[in-house]
Amino acid sequence: MRASFWIRTCLSLCLALGASLAALATDYTITKAEWRAGESKLKVEGKGPRRSIVLVKDAQSGEPLGTATVDREERWKLILTAPPYVPCRVRAEFQGTTRFAERDVRNAPANCGGGTTVVLSSLALSGPSEIPENASGTFTATATFSDGSTQNVTAAAVWSEDSAYASIAAGVLSAGEVPSDQAVTVSASYTSGGVTKSASAGLTIRNVVALSSLALSGPSEIPENASGTFTATATFSDGSTQNVTAAAVWSEDSAYASIAAGVLSAGEVPSDQAVTVSATYTSGGVTKSASAGLTIRDVPPLVGSHAGRFTSFEGTRTCLQCHTDEALAFHGSAHYQWQGDASEVDGLDSPVAGKLGGINDFCIYPDINWIGKLTNVYGQQVDGGCGRCHAGLGAKPTPEATQAQLENIDCLLCHAPQYKRTVGLVNGQYRFVPDLAKMSVSLLQAAVDIHLPSSDTCLNCHTRAGGGNNYKRGDLEEAHRNATPALDIHMAPESAGGAGLACLDCHVAAGHRIPGRGIDLRERDTPTVVACSNCHGDAPHDSADLNKHLKRVDCTTCHIPSFAKGAPTDMVRDWSLPGDLDAVTGLYEPHMDKASNVSPVYGFFNGRSRFYQFGAPAVPGPNGKILMAGPNGSVQEPGSKIVAMKRHEGRQPMDPATNRLLPLKIGIFFQSSDINTAVAQGAAAVGWTYSGHTFAETERFMGLYHEVASSDQALSCATCHDQNRLDWATLGYTPVSTRNGKPLCSSCHGAKSNPGFFSLHNKHVGDKKIDCSNCHTFAKAS
Structure with missing residues (x-):
């Protein structure tokens, strides 16, 4: 037993001695310390006892850089990517021993070291503010150090979130399905050099609105060689809808048609053809389809004055093949230029003047309100702009008769009764395009059925001057299309006891020029005067007493005892008041005082007029009102005659600094009744500095030439001479x-x-x- 004890004791001593000798034999070294600038890596390698832990530090500051474990071959390795700084010398400490090793860092930069000053200062997170459900979003953690340097530490940071609908790892937040929008806070912490910093960021997981259905709307039929527009409307799970016409994929099942972006173009058909139009739309991975049917109608053969002269209509280019001279003539007319010979007016700075370049007391200034689309209170897009009554296709007129200008003439507006047009975008610009939805025939049929202009043609524009039926003139209204003798003895049909005259019977056109200049018209198209004496002569009465009055009294004075016999006319237009919503159009109109069966005012007119010059300081007259347009003439002047007139009053914006009357962007007012923005943008549109506005009182005198009464309804002598209908003192007869x-x-x-x-x-x-x-x-x- 004693021998056994000694044997065990000797064996333990031998083993301990062997371990000590082995430890003494192991290397505690750093075999490599190298900075690889191109890779932004610090690589430290060495040897040590197997399975021991090596702590690598900055030899100068003692700041820990990282740890490594010795492998079975007694080797260890530490690689640091993008460290906060590069040490000049490293130290390896072998845990469980007092052994250590140091070595200079090979290729260390000149500014190596600094471990004692560069410390972690802050942490910041960046990432999306919202993501849809069942999706992911990536956050980035950026550490900032005391020397101002930054480092992406997303992979090294510790991440967390506070939502039951999401999880996060390595900065990637994965969201599940949510019952409603969910607010989530994402947090991260990062430790460097014994310093820990944290940061948070918020985002919302959106409850995705899914596509529920798709519906198509469009015409039920179109004529052959025409087109029809379909609209694709997507409905979503929250009940909202969206016009997806442009994004949908369209198809049709007919050999006689093609479709693109919702526009079905039909060719010629041998008989009526049924067509199914289909569309598909994808949103959020969900695809829906819809179909609609229509019929391509086999149209009867073309009829009209130009049937057979061309097989396709390419706009005015088609007309110009034969009618270049007519186009050149019309290009120079007042109806196209909206300007012309202003030699019969005073107060203007140019011998050429007209609607363009001139301001008025109705819709103010056409130049900056040409054509466009307005959104009414019902959310509908409607046509807007003064150019809707211009006989062009949307470009403004220029004096030069270029090919583009000639092709801008809209011949069909005056010569094709079945033609309709609307405002649309053409190559990114507003232009007039055929409104096939409002036409009962194809565009080609409308284009071959050419006529001279009728009274209806003229009334299409002139009844709605000023923005509505009879608003401006007071003696031209929609009722003239079917005039009665009580309304207008001249335009009533002969079958009803009228003269049965059409507009062009008095305004006899020549070379696309229309004669006639009212008191408040700046330009004249021809020197020809439209006068009653052209038909009735200089002595139309049986009474010599009546005939001698014609030297001082115009026919209109006695034969138009009242105007606005049907539709009321605008007598006062006040832009200073809130606009009045028109329930039919869904647009705001300036506040107007309207009246019917109005008695004219009277004044002398010698054939010349005077106008306010746009941009000039406005000077009120003796009555405190600024004259926009009025007659020249007096009782003392030979040739001057008393005429019947409508007097229109306005209250319109004026610059308080310059006293200039200001233009408006009337589309803004029509859509919102916002006069302040309309005036400010109007001034900007003409290059004027806007310095606020006041409202000025204005007046205009307009000649009355229509709604002529029958002879038995004309004023009697006593009406003027006994009943004082006329203001004799103002006329100069005192x-x-x-x-x-x-x-x-x-x-x-x-x-x-x-x-x-x-x-x-x-x-x-x-x-x-x-x-x-x-x-x-x-x-x-x-």
Whole structure:
């Protein structure tokens, strides 16, 4: 037993001695310490006892850099990627022993070291603010150090989130399905050099609205050689809808048609053809389809004046093949240029003037309100702009008759009664395009059925001047399409007792020029005067007394006793008041005071007019109102005649600094009733500095030429001479107070009673042949 004890003791001592000798034989070294700048890696290698832990530090600062484990071959390795800094020398400490080794870092940069000053300062997270359900989003953790350097530490950070609907790992947040939008907070922490920093970021997991269904809408039939537009509307799980026409994939099942972007183009068919139009749309991985049927109608043979002259209509280009001279003539007309010879007006700075370049008291300034689309209060897109009544295809007129300008003429507007048009985008610009949905025939049929303009053609634009039926003129309204003698004795049909005249019977056109210039029209198309005497002569009455009045009194004075006999007319337009919503159009109109059966005002007109010049300081007249347009003439001026007029009043924006009347972007007002924005943007559109606005009182005088009454409804002599319908003093008929230094009547005879106008006037003028100048400030008209 004693021998056994000694044997065990010796064996233990031998084993311990062997282990000690083995430990003494093991290398505790750093065999390599190298900085690889191109890879941003610090590589440290060495030897040590198997399975021991090696702590690598900055030899200068003692800051830990990392740990490594010795493998079976007694080798260890530590690789650091993009460390905060590069040490100049490293130290390896072997845990469980007091052994260590140091070595300089090969290829260390000149600024190596700094471990004592570069420490972790902060941590920041970046990532999406929202992601859809069943999707993922990636966050990045960026560490900032005390020397200002930053490092992407996404992989090394510890991540967490606070949602039952998501999980996160290595910065990637994976979201599941959510019952509603869910707010999630993502957090991360990172430790470097014994310093730990944390950061958080919020995001929302969106409850995705899924595509539920697709529906198509469009025409039930179209004529052959025409097109029809379909709309694809997607409905989503939340009940919302979206127009997806452009994004849908379209197809049709007919050999006689093709479809693209919802527009079905039909060719010629041998008989009526049934077509099924289909569309598919995909959203969020969900695809829905829909179909709609329509019929391509076999259209009867083309009929009309130009049938057989062409087989396809390519717009005005087709017309120009034969009618270039007519196009050139029309290009120079007032109806196309919206300007012309202004030699009969005063107050303007150019001999050429018209609607374009001129401001008015109705829709203000056409130049910056040409054509476009407006969104009404019902969310519908509707046509807008003054150019809707321009006989062009959407481009503004220019003086040069270029090919583009000639092709911009819309011949069909005046010559094709079945043609309709609307505003659409063509190559990114608003232009007029055929409105096939409102046409009862194909575009080709409309284009071959060419006519001279009818009264309806003229009324299409002129009844709605100023924005609505009879708003502007007061004597041109929709009722003229089927005029009665009570409305207009000239335009009523002969079968009803009228003259049966059409517009062009009085406004006799020549070379696409239309004669006639009203008091408030700047330009004239021709020097030809449209006058009653063109038909009725200079002595139309059986009474010589009536005929002699024609030297001073225009026919309209007696034969248009009232106007606006049907639709009320705009008498006062006040832009300072909130707009009035038109329930039919869904647009706001400026506030208007309208009236029907209005008695005219009267003034002298010598054939010349005066206007306010756009951009000039506005100077009020004696009555405090700025004259926009009015007649020249007076009782003293030979050739001047009393005419019947509509007097329109306005209250419109004016610059308080310059006293210029300001233009408006009227589309803004029509859509929102926002006058302030409309004025500010109007000033900007013409290059003026906007400095606020006030409202100025304006007035305009407009000649009355339509709604002529029958002869038995004309004013009687007594209406003017006994009932004082006319303002004689304003017209200049007030007698002088003295003659030859005596009171007027006493200058010839003693005191007598006034026998009344007719007796007094006939006695002095008829019997004694006394000239008007003896009692008035004017001489007898010659």
